[in-house]
Amino acid sequence: MALSSFSLVILFLLPTISMSISHHQPNTALKSMHFTLYQHDNVNKTGFLIVVGVSGLVVNSTASPLGSIFVLRDPLTATQDPSSKLLGEIEGTSITSSFDGLDNLSIGKITLNLKGHKGSISILGSINNLIRPSDVPVVGGTGDFLFVQGYLGVSLVNFQGANLIYKLEFHLYWPPYAASAIMD
Numbered sequence: 001m002a003l004s005s006f007s008l009v010i011l012f013l014l015p016t017i018s019m020s021i022s023h024h025q026p027n028t029a030l031k032s033m034h035f036t037l038y039q040h041d042n043v044n045k046t047g048f049l050i051v052v053g054v055s056g057l058v059v060n061s062t063a064s065p066l067g068s069i070f071v072l073r074d075p076l077t078a079t080q081d082p083s084s085k086l087l088g089e090i091e092g093t094s095i096t097s098s099f100d101g102l103d104n105l106s107i108g109k110i111t112l113n114l115k116g117h118k119g120s121i122s123i124l125g126s127i128n129n130l131i132r133p134s135d136v137p138v139v140g141g142t143g144d145f146l147f148v149q150g151y152l153g154v155s156l157v158n159f160q161g162a163n164l165i166y167k168l169e170f171h172l173y174w175p176p177y178a179a180s181a182i183m184d
């Protein structure tokens with residue numbers, strides 16, 4: 001729905017910007033990548049509560065009060081098994097941003113070391129803790145991911161004591177100008 005209305009907007013914009021894109025190859029297929037990695041967050045080992053949120057707000061064991069700040073540096077692996085192939089790492093901060101303690105404003109840089117693709121992507125968005133999968137926008141990247149856009153589907157798939165496992169479903173799209181920028 002959002003995508004189709006976006007392409008409609010593009011269609012209407014094309015006549016006005018065709019001058020500036022006329023020297024590009026027409027009909028070049030847009031590059032995209034879709035894959036899944038697993039994030040292992042180990043409380044007090046790779047993920048830490050740095051700031052305790054507003055006191056006096058009632059929250060339960062699966063939520064933290066508004067204003068709680070977590071900082072993490074978690075490994076990303078190929079499967080849920082923590083000893084499976086290491087394919088990346090996430091450095092991130094998450095700030096509890098709802099009064100019920102369930103929404104986190106999340107900021108992250110994900111370094112990826114995939115076969116044929118090395119670099120990083122940056123994410124910024126809201127993660128709804130435990131309740132349902134969240135879509136977090138990709139706001140850019142470096143290296144082989146320069147200019148990349150898209151989103152991550154984030155969900156908590158395993159909650160065993162201090163070891164949280166998040167499933168990260170990557171949906172990455174390169175805008176048309178990325179190819180020429182990388183060649184420059």
Ligand SMILES: *[C@@H]1O[C@H](CO)[C@@H](O)[C@H](O)[C@H]1NC(C)=O
Nearest residue numbers: 059060061062063100101102
């Ligand atoms: C914690 O509180 C939230 C929001 O009120 C609720 O949805 C959730 O079920 C609660 N979790 C537990 C373990 O009680």
Ligand SMILES: *[C@@H]1O[C@H](CO)[C@@H](O)[C@H](O)[C@H]1NC(C)=O
Nearest residue numbers: 063064094096101104127129
């Ligand atoms: C979101 O915040 C909760 C505490 O409210 C924390 O337990 C959880 O790990 C955070 N999730 C993410 C993805 O940062």
Ligand SMILES: *[C@@H]1O[C@H](CO)[C@@H](O)[C@H](O)[C@H]1NC(C)=O
Nearest residue numbers: 043044045048049161162163
């Ligand atoms: C993490 O460390 C804090 C502060 O030392 C402690 O209160 C908390 O219980 C620890 N949590 C776990 C799961 O080890």
